[in-house]
Amino acid sequence: MSQHVSHSMPPPGHALDETHALHEAYATEEAPTQALPTGWRRAVFGVETALCRVVEYLAAALVLAEITVLFVGVVKRYALHSPIVWSDELASVLFIWLAMFGAVLALQRDSHMRMTALVSMASPRVRSVLETLALAAPLVFLMAVLHPAIEYAEDEMFVTLPALDVPNTWKAAALPIGIGLMALVSFLKLLRAANPKQVAVVCVCLVLAVALGHVASPWLKTLGNYNLLIFLVGLVAASVFAGVPIAFSFGLATVGYLTFTTTTPLAVVVGRMDEGMSHLILLSVPLFVFLGLLIEMTGMARALVGFLASLLGHVRGGLSYVLIGAMYLVSGISGSKAADMAAVTPVLFPEMVKRGAKKGDLVALLAATGAQTETIPPSLVLLTIGSVTGVSIAALFTGGLLPALVLGLALCLLVRYRYRNDDLSNVKRVSARDILWSAGIALPAIALPFVIRGAVMEGIATATEVSTIGIIYSVVVGLLVYRQFEWSRVVPMMISTAALSGAILLIIGAATGMAWALTQSGFSQNLAKVMSGLPGGAATFMVVSILAFIILGSVLEGIPSIVLFGPLLFPIARQMGIHEVHYAMVVILAMGIGLFAPPFGVGYYCATAIGDVNPDEGMKPIVGYMLVLLIALAVVAAVPWISIGFLP
Structure with missing residues (x-):
């Protein structure tokens, strides 16, 4: 927007980060300003920026394509009385790519919705650890579902989109590619974090937590629906209040619940995410x-x-x-x-x-x-x-x-x-x-x-x-x-649109997976x-x-x-x-x-x-x-x- 809006810092105990994410997407068309790194971190930052610059322009092009396809569909159907039978199908394919690219941009811009009431109240040292956790936890989820997402896209090769007459892999491939790009961005952000020792400690703790889950898996399977309290209530609450973005908190809890307490393949979670984000509405x-x-x-x-x-x-x-x-x-x-x-x-x-x-x-x-x-x-x-x-x-x-x-x-x-x-x-x-x-x-x-x-x-x-x-x-x-x-603002506005939409739609996808797990239980x-x-x-x-x-x-x-x-x-x-x-x-x-x-x-x-x-x-x-x-x-x-x- 044309006016400048000051971001006054709320006192400790407030959910600042989600507020910033919501407002920043509208108050500016640029990514939030960050202090420029120095030394080798500058090179890492350069790779991250170049990668996301490509994604930005792809996302902007997809926004423009969505507008064009849907509007032409309206004109052809209502004004010219010759509907395009494949317009909605093409729009849904473009949409899932837009959602995933937007989620990548939201991760790079720190715009994924998160709750930081307790983070803001913590001491500087604890707050720094929690901020590192907010970067590392999404990476754990993304790495856990990357291979299942690839399997899901391969399986969709045998499903044909009826109007376009092409394999559904053209659509489903957006998930592994988007997840892979998010994982890469998350890794690069961790790599250039201010305290490498702290990053290492947090990552080791997460690896140990995953290993503990595998060791305890036989015992957890005997608990039945009490696992819902452990994973879908306890783990979600702990992650959300620790400042982990909401979408990744949902995803981690669902993946943990299915991995350690059931025999359900994680490709099912990816499928439910696809279903949740692909709804025509x-x-x-x-x-x-x-x-x-x-x-x-x-x-x-x-x-x-x-x-x-x-x-x-x-x-x-x-x-x-x-x-x-x-x-x-x-x-x-x-x-x-x-x-x-x-x-x-x-x-x-x-x-x-x-x-x-x-x-x-x-x-x-x-x-x-x-x-x-x-x-x-x-x-x-x-x-x-x-x-x-x-x-x-x-x-x-x-x-x-x-x-x-x-x-x-x-x-x-x-x-x-x-x-x-x-x-x-x-x-x-x-x-x-x-x-x-x-x-x-x-x-x-x-x-x-x-x-x-x-x-x-x-x-x-x-x-x-x-x-x-x-x-x-x-x-x-x-x-x-x-x-x-102002024509110069159109592309940045499209990029911000994609970032905010990706943040919203990833939450919907992750929550759909969790809702499915709740229903199945x-x-x-x-x-x-x-x-x-x-x-x-x-x-x-x-x-x-x-x-x-x-x-x-x-x-x-x-x-x-x-x-x-x-x-x-x-x-x-x-x-x-x-x-x-x-x-x-x-x-x-x-x-x-x-x-x-x-x-x-x-x-x-x-x-x-x-x-x-x-x-x-x-x-x-x-x-x-x-x-x-x-x-x-x-x-x-x-x-x-x-x-x-x-x-x-």
Whole structure:
């Protein structure tokens, strides 16, 4: 993005790294700045940089190819009435390569999502060891699955893609190549680490842990499902809180569980990862991420916020209402909360500070609006729910608008109370003529969410393809209407899109493998019995789900939580008579509250970094906002019509 955003360091105990990864992908189009190594490490760094430079351009080309293939498919089918039968198949092949190359870039940029609450509290020496572990642990997982990935790709030689009439190895080969490149990058990063002795000690400890697992394997196999607690709970928790990236924590736990307690070949894990990352609905994830970057670059977000400010800027707390409204509207465009916050903050915060607003209040409201708008299409969480549970994307897009509006109105009521004594004597009311002028300027930006939703509802494009319509629309508006389009930023934006998408999709793939292991162990059936047997029926189930997803949202973030527990809990909700769209809205909003609620919610620290505010300043004012959001969430949970009243 064009504006510079300072990354203020949160105090110890905060999940900084995931915040940095989320924000860095949007706030800049370059890799995070690192201190240049010296001596022989410079040569290692040079090899790593050259390798990743090649991957960057391949990833950017794949993003462009995805946009082109999907958009041409829409035009041929809807406008020319001659559909391309192989477009979706080709797009899915390109997509898995994009996901793997993006995961390589995310590893090189330290952008894989991770939780560092305990790491930040540790002493410098312990913190250094844990940071080394965060580099070495992924390498263990990658080396464990590299050969199985090669075997999986070879086996897919006997499967033919029906439309393209080529072996599925063309697609499956992305996995061993991506895994191999990630392993090489991880090794190079370890090689140039600051303390070789420390690296050696950590690596020896990991090797000994693997050897201990093999020695204890006969005993572990006698424990049955207690191994789930050891590996899929204990090892995951230990890895996540030690700062190992979430995707690799999931992968290590799944590989350890299957290797030491079962006879299942690891090629099955690779197959489940492929299945999780290859879902057709997920094709839109990188395209919506790129769309979020486009709306900022073209000035659409600034025009939209400017119109809302002219409309409400003269009332008490008016710019706070503008912030709530802008986040609601922009969320319908970008699909990503980090992009939303980065788009509206530089436009609104300076003027709000001039009017006497405290920065802590502003960042608290910004985080609250992030939680409020999690259900607004095309939210990446909505797309993920659709991919892992089979719920209609069109129904989720329709059902998500009103629940977010209910939470937004609740925030507006609190804003009205907090700013009831504002002094507006120096605030000049904007004339009706100027309001109409700013409305005209903002009209193309205001229209974009309706263009996206209308294209899906009218059958012009699928939920997978509609992001390409938004991209083409934004390019045309940027070039012809706002006359603001920096061609030099397009390739870096595509590279950042690939990196963030790779980080997200690797989590989905690893979590899909873990979810499969849970299902095969019989855990899902046991969970269903426990949840369905809770006293109070559907009401108790809903309350337990809300509490569980608030906790999961603060620790794991929304997408991995949904991939892990969505396939287990949605069937139970249906069994209890809860509409699946209603249940989806409730759990998404619950995860949003957890994601943006301190002390562990990483979204809160993303908001503080974007707003350049010390996290301590927002701790007190955000309490009121979170309480209001919880009350509004209870209303949404108690009144299903809010979520399903407008479904066809």
